[in-house]
Amino acid sequence: MNDRISDLLARLQNGIIARKETINVPVTKGNKGVLDILKREEMINGYENDPEDVTMFRVTYMYTDGEPEVSKFVRISKPGLRKYVTAKDIKPVMNGRGISIISTSQGLMSGAVAKSKKLGGELICEIW
Structure with missing residues (x-):
């Protein structure tokens, strides 16, 4: 995958469409920067290193009354x-x-x- 940011955005979008609580995304400096901003802006609950796979971040979505904080x-x-x-x-x-x-x-x-x-x-x- 050459465009890691597009991959991150697609994974985040697909997770919201599927109403997932958490998703896994690859660990990269760019992904970490985007996830830090989303956390700071309260669009996701947070992220952490996946204990089962150190090459992935586990991202936790934020839902309000069953609706995601982010839609697009x-x-x-x-x-x-x-x-x-x-x-x-x-x-x-x-x-x-x-x-x-x-x-x-x-x-x-x-x-x-x-x-x-x-x-x-x-x-x-x-x-x-």
């Missing part, structure tokens, strides 16, 4: 077509109900954090 994961910048934004071009996702994830010179961060730090970068994905 959209990959914006792809390996074949990169999408870059400046700090002033970062827009709210779904009128503030979602987040964007941006790869900046200071690492992965949500769009709101990047905008407050006046950092632009590669627009990885949008989640709502």
Whole structure:
């Protein structure tokens, strides 16, 4: 798998569609960065190293009244077509109900954090 972020987003989306409580995703630095942001934004309960398979993270979804906190994961910048934004071009996702994830010179961060730090970068994905 060359595009590990797309793989992560597909696994997260499929887990929500199947109403899973937990899923396993590969351990990579990029995946850890995205999962850290999702945890900080309270879109997942958390993640941990899978005790049965050290090459995987076990991600626990967050549900409210049986409905998932997140419904859609959209990959914006792809390996074949990169999408870059400046700090002033970062827009709210779904009128503030979602987040964007941006790869900046200071690492992965949500769009709101990047905008407050006046950092632009590669627009990885949008989640709502």
